[in-house]
Every structure is written in structure tokens, then in C-alpha cells.
Amino acid sequence: MTWAGLVGLFKRAGAKSRLSDLTGALEQSLFAEEIARRKGLLQSLDPRVKLIGALAWLLAISWSQNLAGIAALYTLTLPLAAASRVPMTFYVKRVWALIPFFTGIIALPALFNVFSPGAPLVTLIDSTSPRVYLAITLPGVVTAAFLLLRVGTSVSIAVLLILTTRWTLLLKALRVLRVPQTFVLILGMTYRYIYVLLHAANNMFLARQSRIVGRVADAEQRRWLAASAGVLFAKSYALSDEVYLAMQSRGFRGEAQVMETLRWRGADWMWLAVFVGVAVAATWIGS
Amino acid sequence: MSQDSPPVFQVEHVTYAYNNQIALKDISLTIRAGERLAILGANGSGKSTLLKILDALYFPQRGAVRAFGEPLTEAALREDARAFAFRRRVGLVFQDPDAQLFSPTVWDEVTFAPLHLGLPRAEVIERAEWALDLLNITKLRDRAPHRLSGGEKKKVALASVLSLRPEVWLLDEPTASLDPRSQARLLDFIGELTREGKTIITATQDLDIVEEIADRVVMFCEEHEITSDGAPHELLSDYDRLVECNLIHAHRHTHDGTEHVHHHLHPVSHRHAH
Numbered sequence: 001m002t003w004a005g006l007v008g009l010f011k012r013a014g015a016k017s018r019l020s021d022l023t024g025a026l027e028q029s030l031f032a033e034e035i036a037r038r039k040g041l042l043q044s045l046d047p048r049v050k051l052i053g054a055l056a057w058l059l060a061i062s063w064s065q066n067l068a069g070i071a072a073l074y075t076l077t078l079p080l081a082a083a084s085r086v087p088m089t090f091y092v093k094r095v096w097a098l099i100p101f102f103t104g105i106i107a108l109p110a111l112f113n114v115f116s117p118g119a120p121l122v123t124l125i126d127s128t129s130p131r132v133y134l135a136i137t138l139p140g141v142v143t144a145a146f147l148l149l150r151v152g153t154s155v156s157i158a159v160l161l162i163l164t165t166r167w168t169l170l171l172k173a174l175r176v177l178r179v180p181q182t183f184v185l186i187l188g189m190t191y192r193y194i195y196v197l198l199h200a201a202n203n204m205f206l207a208r209q210s211r212i213v214g215r216v217a218d219a220e221q222r223r224w225l226a227a228s229a230g231v232l233f234a235k236s237y238a239l240s241d242e243v244y245l246a247m248q249s250r251g252f253r254g255e256a257q258v259m260e261t262l263r264w265r266g267a268d269w270m271w272l273a274v275f276v277g278v279a280v281a282a283t284w285i286g287s
Numbered sequence: 288m289s290q291d292s293p294p295v296f297q298v299e300h301v302t303y304a305y306n307n308q309i310a311l312k313d314i315s316l317t318i319r320a321g322e323r324l325a326i327l328g329a330n331g332s333g334k335s336t337l338l339k340i341l342d343a344l345y346f347p348q349r350g351a352v353r354a355f356g357e358p359l360t361e362a363a364l365r366e367d368a369r370a371f372a373f374r375r376r377v378g379l380v381f382q383d384p385d386a387q388l389f390s391p392t393v394w395d396e397v398t399f400a401p402l403h404l405g406l407p408r409a410e411v412i413e414r415a416e417w418a419l420d421l422l423n424i425t426k427l428r429d430r431a432p433h434r435l436s437g438g439e440k441k442k443v444a445l446a447s448v449l450s451l452r453p454e455v456w457l458l459d460e461p462t463a464s465l466d467p468r469s470q471a472r473l474l475d476f477i478g479e480l481t482r483e484g485k486t487i488i489t490a491t492q493d494l495d496i497v498e499e500i501a502d503r504v505v506m507f508c509e510e511h512e513i514t515s516d517g518a519p520h521e522l523l524s525d526y527d528r529l530v531e532c533n534l535i536h537a538h539r540h541t542h543d544g545t546e547h548v549h550h551h552l553h554p555v556s557h558r559h560a561h
Contacts, residue, residue, distance in 0.1 A: 168391045189389065195433045196385050242386035245344045249379045250447065251403030253367060258395070 035163045040084035042164035046268040047173035053275025054161045055177075060279040061150050061157075064286025067142070073282050074153040077160055084164045091163070095156045103151040107144035116140035167191055172258050185256055189243065197236055204228050292319040293356070295455055295486050296341055301350035303336055310336040312511045313350070318488060320454070323481060325497045325519065326490040328507030329533035334490035335382065338457045341488065342379040371404050378453035382460040384440035388432035393424070393443050396432055400451040411450075418450040422476070438469035445476060455486040462493050474499050492534060494523060508532040 036043060042050060057073055064070050081091045109115050112124075113135045120135035127133075162170070167188070174184050208224065216224075298316040302309070311333045318324055318341075328334045339345045340352060343359050352359040354373060364370040378400070381387040390396040397415040406414070419425045422442045427435065432443055441461070448456070461477075462470045477500050480487055489500050497504060498519045506515040506522055508531060515522050522528070529535040 166391075168395065188391075192389055192391065192433070239383075239386060242381065242383060243389050245339065246379075246381050246387045247389060247399075248344055249342050249374070249381075250400035250451065251371065251374045251405075252399075253370065253403070257402050 033166055035084075035086055036166045038085045040086070040164065042080060042084040042160065044267070045271055046262055046264060047165050047169040048176050048262060049268045049272045049275070050161055050165055051170070051173040051177065052272060053279075054157050056276050056279035057157050057282075058154055060282040060286075061153055063283045066286035067145060067149060069282045069286035070146075070149045070153055072285075073278070074149070074156060076278065077153070077156050081160055084160070086160065086163055091156075091159065095152055095159060099148065099152045099155065103148055107147045110143040110147065111136045111140040113137045113140070116143055168258055169262070172262060188256070189240070193236065193239065193243070196239065197232060200235055201228065201232055204231065292321050294318065294353070295320050295322070295355060297353040298340075299351045299353075301340065301347040301352060303333075303340060303345060303347055309511050311340070311347075314513055316505060316513065316516075318486065320486055321484050322486055322503060323501045324488045325501035325504045326488065326507065327492065327494070327497065327504055327522070327532070327534060328490070329492055329509060332507035332509055332532070333511040334507060335459050338379060338459050338488070338490050342377055342457055343373060344379075374400075375404050375451065376453055377455045377457065378448035378451050379457040380444050380448050380459060380461060382463055384437070384444045385433070387444045387447065388440060391431060393419075393427045393430050393432055393435075396443055396447045397450045399447060404451070414450045414452065418446040421449065422446045437464050438466060441465060441469060441473065445473075453485075456480060456488065458487065458489040460491055460493075461489060462491065462496055470496075494529075494534060497523060506532055506534075
């Protein structure tokens with residue numbers, strides 16, 4: 001789940017003014033793994049191939065100094081998504097509906113001559129007394145475009161990886177890349193217990209709703225939210241203790257093991273070569 | 288089970304406190320192989336803490352515990368071989384299935400224990416399939432535990448321990464939040480374990496199930512000490528002690544126009560006659 005996706009969920013849930021809608025929307029997006037279970041191109045690949053391929057492309061995006069190279073990488077994600085039976089409108093909208101809003105705010109100042117001096121494209125203010133000059137410049141537009149395209153393409157790749165890979169397999173693949181075991185475990189538990197805590201939050205919300213009538217003052221709402229956050233934190237802390245004990249009780253000694261055995265097949269090697277080859281080409285074109 | 292059966296656990300003068308708040312006070316208890324023991328007590332009396340000590344999740348601050356004749360200490364369990372040997376023999380079913388079920392799918396959950404205890408992959412698969420089949424939940428195999436009903440979660444929690452095939456079962460409030468049908472199935476399951484000669488230690492405050500699941504009862508009162516130890520029918524007929532330990536309470540109601548006051552078995556049934 002990306003920030004953009006998360007904010008989208010909050011927005012949708014907010015529109016319906018129901019915390020339970022948020023729980024439902026999050027559950028659908030985070031936990032269903034419905035797309036990851038479809039039979040498609042990326043779903044059929046070993047998660048390590050996808051993870052290494054995604055990282056190679058992300059590095060290429062960071063190193064590339066050429067808009068066309070980054071745009072080409074983004075374009076390549078579209079047939080990959082289609083071949084993996086990811087609904088195209090969902091995939092594109094999920095990323096691009098919110099990128100302009102968040103990254104756009106960060107990129108906005110870069111458009112102007114104040115931060116990006118150079119040839120003006122559009123002059124906005126040009127007064128002599130007092131001397132004020134504000135224009136959108138060509139280097140500014142290029143900088144903003146780089147930022148938007150880099151973020152959009154990176155998020156698209158991450159979304160594609162998450163949508164087409166079951167969470168457990170993704171965690172296992174992370175271990176191959178020597179990501180610290182503790183970090184991988186924490187990720188796994190976070191994912192699992194977001195759901196439980198969302199339900200707890202939802203119940204707290206409903207319990208409160210059942211005891212109030214009419215409109216509650218904003219200050220009171222804020223106090224309740226802060227208190228609820230505290231209660232939820234205490235609950236999650238107690239639950240985390242119990243979960244760790246339950247893991248220990250069944251033999252956990254700090255090293256998580258998963259039943260699925262990952263096997264490299266011929267197609268995996270081929271696709272790894274393709275992904276890394278594309279990343280190298282994009283970096284070379286952009287250098 | 289007879290008095291000649293070897294002791295599974297020997298608890299000697301154990302005291303345990305959470306941040307200076309006493310949970311267990313000078314507890315001594317011997318539990319023998321094949322015994323069916325119920326630990327009775329109200330909320331906060333220390334039952335769950337005792338189960339966690341027996342499962343070597345907590346270690347006593349005073350006193351000692353021996354399991355299968357060996358000292359059960361943090362130092363002893365630091366050694367992988369000893370820890371694995373102990374964990375293969377003892378399984379704990381937690382009260383809250385959301386604490387017990389932490390894996391992404393039911394299959395991952397049921398394979399977790401045998402996998403982490405170093406059994407060969409083929410045996411892990413065989414045991415997991417057997418456990419799912421025995422509890423009739425094979426159809427839930429690929430489901431996410433958090434999306435199951437309360438009864439289904441409890442079955443998965445049992446299966447997650449069953450796949451370990453432990454000799455000793457520790458059950459923490461096994462009937463809590465279960466509907467009547469799920470409760471009945473759980474009791475059938477405990478009956479199966481009994482026929483297999485397993486040692487079953489159940490922490491509960493549900494007096495209705497005690498005679499079905501236990502041949503011996505130890506009772507905790509709110510002072511966190513064992514106040515009684517005996518046969519279920521003896522302890523369950525000691526109303527004064529049950530009231531003192533907050534396991535039943537006086538119940539006032541009107542019947543045929545007359546007001547009655549009875550001891551009330553809490554929480555499920557009224558065991559009284561007019």
C-alpha cells in the first residue's frame with residue numbers, strides 16, 4: 001500500500017463519514033490479495049525476481065538524467081500490468097490520481113525563477129516599482145517534470161510489485177536481499193495486526209456513537225480522538241506481547257520460517273535478465 | 288492416570304509479579320502425566336500467568352518449576368535442543384485467538400509449530416493436513432485467520448497446537464466467547480485428547496464445563512494463592528468457597544410471586560431447583 005493509496009482510502013472513507021468504511025476499504029486493498037492470486041505473468045514469477053527487478057528499475061529511475069528514459073520505464077509497466085491481469089484503470093488511477101496532489105506541492109516552487117533560474121516560459125509578474133519578477137522557467141518545468149515522473153514511476157513499480165505478490169512471499173524475498181530479519185518480521189506483524197487494530201478502533205468509534213446524541217464540539221472530538229489513540233496504543237502494546245509469547249510457545253527462536261519453498265525456474269532467470277537489462281539500458285540512455 | 292504416573296510439572300513455592308503487582312503467590316503444585324486438571328479462578332486471579340509459567344514463557348521470580356523432571360529455567364531453554372524438546376511436548380492454546388493466530392493464512396498457522404521446531408518438511412505437511420482434517424477445517428486452509436468467525440478461529444488455534452502433537456495441553460479459557468455449538472465441539476475435542484491419554488490443564492472460570500474436562504481442580508482466590516485442591520464435585524459443591532473466590536454470586540429473582548435468593552453459577556447457567 002502506497003501513501004497515495006492510503007490517502008485515497010481515507011478520502012473515500014471520509015466521504016462516507018464512517019470509520020467502518022475505512023476498515024472495509026483497507027481490508028479490501030491490503031488483505032484480500034485478490035490480484036496476487038490471479039494467474040498472470042508477474043504472479044507466476046519467483047518473488048525474488050520481481051523484488052530484484054523492481055529494485056533495479058528504481059535505481060535506474062534515480063540515476064537516469066533523461067525524462068524519456070524514465071517515461072519508457074513507466075510505459076513498460078503498463079503491458080506488465082496488463083499481462084498480470086491488473087485492471088488498468090485501477091492501476092493507473094491508484095498512482096496518478098494523488099501523485100500530482102502530494103508530489104505536485106513539493107514540485108511547485110521548483111517551477112519558478114526564484115528556485116530555478118533560466119529562460120522564462122510564462123511570465124506571471126513583471127513590475128518595475130517595486131522590482132518583482134516571477135516566471136515559470138524552462139529549467140523549472142524540467143525539474144518539476146523529473147520529480148513527478150520519478151515519483152510516479154517509482155510508486156507504479158512498487159504498486160505493481162505489491163499487487164502481484166503475496167505478502168508472505170514478498171517478506172521471504174526480502175530476506176534474500178539480506179534485509180534484517182527483525183525488520184522483515186515487524187513488517188509482517190504490522191500487516192497482520194493493522195486489521196485487528198482497525199477493528200478495535202471501529203468498535204471504539206461505534207461504542208462512542210451509541211452513547212452520544214447530537215453534534216459534539218470540535219474540541220471534544222479532538223480530545224476523544226487523542227484519548228482513543230492512547231487506548232489503541234495501549235491495546236496494541238499488550239497484544240504485541242501476547243503475540244510474541246504465542247510465537248515463542250510454538251517454537252519461534254528469532255528466525256522466521258515459511259513453508260513455501262522458492263525455486264528458480266528457467267523463466268525466472270530469463271525475466272531477471274530482462275528486468276536488469278532494461279534497468280541498465282534505461283540508466284545508460286539517461287546518463 | 289494414577290499416583291504412580293511420573294510428574295509432568297512440579298511447581299514449588301512460585302511467586303510472580305507484574306511491576307510489583309502480585310499475580311501468583313507461593314504456588315506449589317504437582318501435575319502428573321495423563322492428569323486432567325482445571326485451574327479455577329476469577330479474572331485476574333493468576334490462572335493465565337500460571338499457564339504461561341508452565342509453558343516457559345514467564346519464569347518465576349521466586350520458587351522453581353520442573354518439567355518432565357528437569358529444571359524449567361530461562362538458562363536451560365537458551366539451548367536450542369532443550370527448548371525444542373520442551374516445546375514439542377507442551378502446547379498452549381491462548382485465550383485470545385487474535386494473539387495466537389499471527390500468520391497470514393490458516394495453512395501457515397498450522398505449519399508454524401512443526402516447522403519452527405525443526406521437523407522435516409514432509410512431516411510438517413502430513414501433520415498440518417492431519418490437524419486440519421481432524422478439526423474439519425481443511426476448507427479454511429487458504430483463508431486469512433483474521434477473517435474467520437470466533438468458532439473457526441478457535442478451531443484454527445487448536446489445530447495450530449494439534450499439529451505439534453504435544454503430550455501436554457495448556458488451555459486458557461477455551462470456551463470464552465464461543466457459541467453453544469462451538470463449545471460442545473470443543474468439549475468433544477478435549478474428550479478425544481483425554482482418550483489419547485494427554486495431560487490437559489485448563490484455566491477457566493466456566494464452572495459448567497469443569498466436570499467434563501477435569502478430574503482434579505485447583506482453585507485460585509483473589510489473593511493469587513491456591514485455596515483448594517480436590518475433585519470437581521467436592522469443590523463445586525463448596526458454595527461458600529466459590530462465592531469467596533468470586534466464581535458464583537448471589538442471584539435474586541422472583542418466581543411464582545415469591546422472591547428467591549440463590550447462588551448463581553456464572554456466567555452460563557442456573558443450577559438450582561425449586
